[in-house]
Amino acid sequence: MERNVNIGRRDFLAILFPHSPLYICLFYILWQLRWEMSIMNSRTKVVSVQGITWMALLIALQMVLSKLSIGSNMMQVGFSFIAVGLLGYYFGPVKAGIANVLADIISHTIMATGGSFFLGFTLTALVSGVIYGYMLHNHKVTVLRTFITVLLITVIVNTGLNTLWIHMMTNVPYLTLLVPRIAKEAFSLVYQTGLLFIVLRWIDNSKFNRIDR
Numbered sequence: 135m136e137r138n139v140n141i142g143r144r145d146f147l148a149i150l151f152p153h154s155p156l157y158i159c160l161f162y163i164l165w166q167l168r169w170e171m172s173i174m175n176s177r178t179k180v181v182s183v184q185g186i187t188w189m190a191l192l193i194a195l196q197m198v199l200s201k202l203s204i205g206s207n208m209m210q211v212g213f214s215f216i217a218v219g220l221l222g223y224y225f226g227p228v229k230a231g232i233a234n235v236l237a238d239i240i241s242h243t244i245m246a247t248g249g250s251f252f253l254g255f256t257l258t259a260l261v262s263g264v265i266y267g268y269m270l271h272n273h274k275v276t277v278l279r280t281f282i283t284v285l286l287i288t289v290i291v292n293t294g295l296n297t298l299w300i301h302m303m304t305n306v307p308y309l310t311l312l313v314p315r316i317a318k319e320a321f322s323l324v325y326q327t328g329l330l331f332i333v334l335r336w337i338d339n340s341k342f343n344r345i346d347r
Contacts, residue, residue: 185225189233192221196237209318211325215287219330222266223337230271234263254299262291275338280331281323288323 196217204211217237221230238259269283297315301308 189221189225189229192217192224193233193237193240196221196234197241200237200241209321211322213329215284215326216330216333218262219266219270219283219334220337221263222268223270223334225267226271227264227267230267231260231263234259252299252303254295254302258291258295258299261295262287265290270334275331275334277327277331280334281327284323284327284330287326288319292322293319 196214199217200212200214202213218230218234221233224230225233235256238256242255265286266283269279269286273279293312293315297308297311300306300311304311
């Protein structure tokens, strides 16, 4: 769906307040991000040239995969989550969140295919990177952890935040948008868990599992 913003003069906080449970989760994620950044600053961690190179490659991969999908709008299979998952796996919540924001901004400026830039989806990119990084970085790859990671993305990001942004852009009632998305997101939960686990398990057992770690 195009990012054509049509909010008018409605109070932004008045729009968000009815969905406060979602934003409690969002606040917790951002609090965790602030904590991770303080830890990084205290350790004065420096990203290696190899790490920057791989991060740039994964950002490019995410932008390419975001343009690829299979199926109709109602049951669409995308693949960009794999690149974001890899960013989280390798670089942790802070760097993955920042890298995913950069990918979103570049995708909708340099590689724009229509529609206007909307800040809400940039926030979505940040939260996605943070969740993947927090759940996957320096953790053993298991089916359960992968499932919980994708479940958090599905509930907080895809079903929650993205539905809210579309509601704000189109003025269509939130519940009217939410109901038909449930089946789509349930399907996405299954195939994304499977694909992400296969990719991460292969990488975890290969020579590529120590980049910038």
